[in-house]
Every structure is written in C-alpha cells, then in structure tokens.
Amino acid sequence: MTHELLTIGRISVDIYPNDIGVDLEDVTSFGKYLGGSPSNVAVAAARHGRRTGIITRTGDDAFGNYLHRELHKFNVDDSFVSPVTEYPTAVTFCAIKPPEDFPLYFYGRFPTAPDLQIKAEDLDLDAIRDAGIFWSTVTGLCQEPSRNAHIKAHEARPRTGLKEGQFTILDLDYRPMFWASEEEARGEVAKVLPHVTVAIGNDKECAVAVGEGTPDEQADRLLAAGVEIAVVKLGPEGVMAKTRTERVVSAPVPVETLNGLGAGDSFGGAFCHGLLSGWTLSEVLDYANASGAIVASRLSCADAMPTPDEVISLLAARGRPVPGAARTASTLAEGAVR
Numbered sequence: 001m002t003h004e005l006l007t008i009g010r011i012s013v014d015i016y017p018n019d020i021g022v023d024l025e026d027v028t029s030f031g032k033y034l035g036g037s038p039s040n041v042a043v044a045a046a047r048h049g050r051r052t053g054i055i056t057r058t059g060d061d062a063f064g065n066y067l068h069r070e071l072h073k074f075n076v077d078d079s080f081v082s083p084v085t086e087y088p089t090a091v092t093f094c095a096i097k098p099p100e101d102f103p104l105y106f107y108g109r110f111p112t113a114p115d116l117q118i119k120a121e122d123l124d125l126d127a128i129r130d131a132g133i134f135w136s137t138v139t140g141l142c143q144e145p146s147r148n149a150h151i152k153a154h155e156a157r158p159r160t161g162l163k164e165g166q167f168t169i170l171d172l173d174y175r176p177m178f179w180a181s182e183e184e185a186r187g188e189v190a191k192v193l194p195h196v197t198v199a200i201g202n203d204k205e206c207a208v209a210v211g212e213g214t215p216d217e218q219a220d221r222l223l224a225a226g227v228e229i230a231v232v233k234l235g236p237e238g239v240m241a242k243t244r245t246e247r248v249v250s251a252p253v254p255v256e257t258l259n260g261l262g263a264g265d266s267f268g269g270a271f272c273h274g275l276l277s278g279w280t281l282s283e284v285l286d287y288a289n290a291s292g293a294i295v296a297s298r299l300s301c302a303d304a305m306p307t308p309d310e311v312i313s314l315l316a317a318r319g320r321p322v323p324g325a326a327r328t329a330s331t332l333a334e335g336a337v338r
Contacts, residue, residue, distance in 0.1 A: 009055075165278070170200070290314045
C-alpha cells in the first residue's frame with residue numbers, strides 16, 4: 001500500500017468533558033476519543049477520501065487496543081502502530097470553555113510516552129519515501145529515541161529526491177512543556193527543515209522555528225531555509241500561505257466556536273487533500289480554513305472531522321469559492337462550444 005499521506009508521532013486517548021463552560025474540577029462526565037495531532041491529521045485526510053497511515057506507538061494496554069480500533073474505524077492504516085510494554089498509553093484531558101479557553105492536561109507523557117519511543121531502526125523507510133505526503137511535528141523532536149527516528153525519516157526523503165506531487169510537511173507544533181527551552185527546539189527544527197517542502201505554524205510556533213517577526217518576515221525566513229510553501233496562521237485574521245512567487249491570505253470562516261482544539265488538525269488534513277488534488281494555493285487554503293472552522297464548531301477532534309460535502313457546503317454558504325468550480329465551469333463551456 002502506498003500512502004497518500006503518512007504521518008508520524010503523537011497519539012493519545014482524549015478525554016473530553018460533556019459539561020461545557022466549566023473548569024475541569026466541576027465536570028461530571030466525559031467522552032473518550034482518539035487524539036494526538038498527527039493521528040488527527042491522518043483521520044482528517046482519510047475523511048476526504050485519502051489513503052492514510054500513521055507511524056506511532058501505544059501502550060500495551062486497553063487504551064492502546066482502543067486506539068487501534070478507532071484508527072480502523074476511520075480507515076487509517078495502523079500497520080506501523082505497535083505497543084511499548086514499559087509505558088501506558090498517553091491520556092489527555094481538557095476543559096471546554098468557549099470561545100477561547102481550552103486548557104490541556106497531559107497524563108502519561110512525563111518523563112516520556114509510548115509515541116516518543118519510535119526508533120529509527122524500526123522505520124519502514126520505503127513507505128516513508130513512497131508516500132505522497134510525509135507529515136511530522138516539532139513535538140516528535142523533543143526527546144530520544146523519537147528525535148533520531150524523525151531525523152532519519154527526513155534524511156531518507158531528501159527534498160531533491162521528491163517526485164512531482166510529493167510533499168514533506170513539518171507542523172511547527174511547539175508545546176513548551178515538552179522542551180527545556182525554545183532554543184533547544186529551534187536547534188532541532190534546523191536539523192529537519194532542509195528536508196521540508198511545506199511548513200505550517202502560528203506566530204509563536206514560527207517564532208520558535210525561525211525567530212520573531214511579522215508573519216511575512218517569518219514566512220520569508222522559512223522560504224529562505226528552502227521550504228517551498230510557508231503557511232502562517234494569523235489568528236482572527238485568517239491564514240497566509242507564501243511561496244517564492246505568490247502570497248495568499250484566506251480570511252476566517254465564521255462559525256460559533258465550541259472547541260477549538262482540533263481545528264488545526266482538520267486544517268492540516270484538508271490542506272494535504274488540497275495539495276494532492278492539485279488545487280491552486282488559494283483553493284487549498286480556503287478549503288483547509290473551512291475544514292478547521294467546522295471542527296471548531298464541534299465537541300471532539302477525530303470524530304468531528306468533516307467530509308468534503310460538509311466543507312463545500314460551508315464554503316458555498318459563506319460565499320467562498322469552491323475548489324475546482326471555475327475549472328469545471330470552463331471545461332463545460334468549452335464542451336458546449338464544441
């Protein structure tokens with residue numbers, strides 16, 4: 001199986017409250033979901049019909065069994081997901097206090113977690129090389145042996161060796177609790193950035209990767225490092241994508257926010273789908289933006305990932321262009337003339 005998207009890194013059980021708008025100590029009941037950013041991205045892309053898989057590790061326990069079951073449910077290949085006997089599957093709690101307060105509480109990640117036990121010698125480098133898109137995160141670089149595994153994976157997939165239509169994406173996902181300092185993280189990012197064709201992050205994450213500055217300055221630094229598409233999230237102003245010849249901004253897609261935690265992962269999976277579809281950068285960005293908005297309006301992350309029909313409906317309802325519509329209209333017009 002050649003994956004259209006292969007991700008590597010974090011997986012966990014997300015424990016989300018059914019009680020909205022209260023602190024965690026006041027929650028009386030919870031729901032259980034698959035979580036972890038690279039896992040959610042794989043699920044999101046699978047919802048858009050892509051062949052996806054993830055390289056990760058769980059504990060050898062009931063929660064690990066649950067995560068395998070959920071990956072199967074979402075049509076994500078779990079061939080590269082195996083148990084680690086020494087550590088329990090990680091669990092993440094959160095409180096949901098919309099519109100902007102969603103604190104996370106990580107359990108089973110300190111001093112380490114199963115998904116940080118991925119080893120370089122266990123990687124299927126052919127699968128990594130052959131994937132349409134290989135997606136990793138900065139969090140996977142925070143400690144050994146995961147750090148070395150990520151570096152070896154990227155080295156096996158040099159930017160100069162990619163075929164047309166292949167992309168290597170680094171999610172700049174910086175979480176300070178996993179690092180000794182921002183400087184340490186910046187040093188590790190510098191080791192993999194030469195192999196990356198697309199980098200995605202918000203202002204803070206870009207600052208950790210390439211230094212403080214305006215979104216355009218940060219994007220330009222990423223491009224100077226060899227990245228072909230730099231995506232900088234602008235918060236309430238939307239999201240910008242920049243190449244050496246193009247600058248595109250997608251305005252926010254308004255929704256009523258319920259839980260903003262999975263929006264970035266939904267954005268990522270949809271972004272991958274758009275790249276693989278060969279859409280223009282503007283179309284990719286709008287589609288991904290709308291996908292993220294949909295998940296922000298829902299409670300969970302993986303289970304909330306939208307289908308293409310849902311994304312297209314939202315774009316149409318907000319008066320935004322639908323990817324491919326202009327080309328389809330042009331093709332139909334040409335056919336009518338003939």
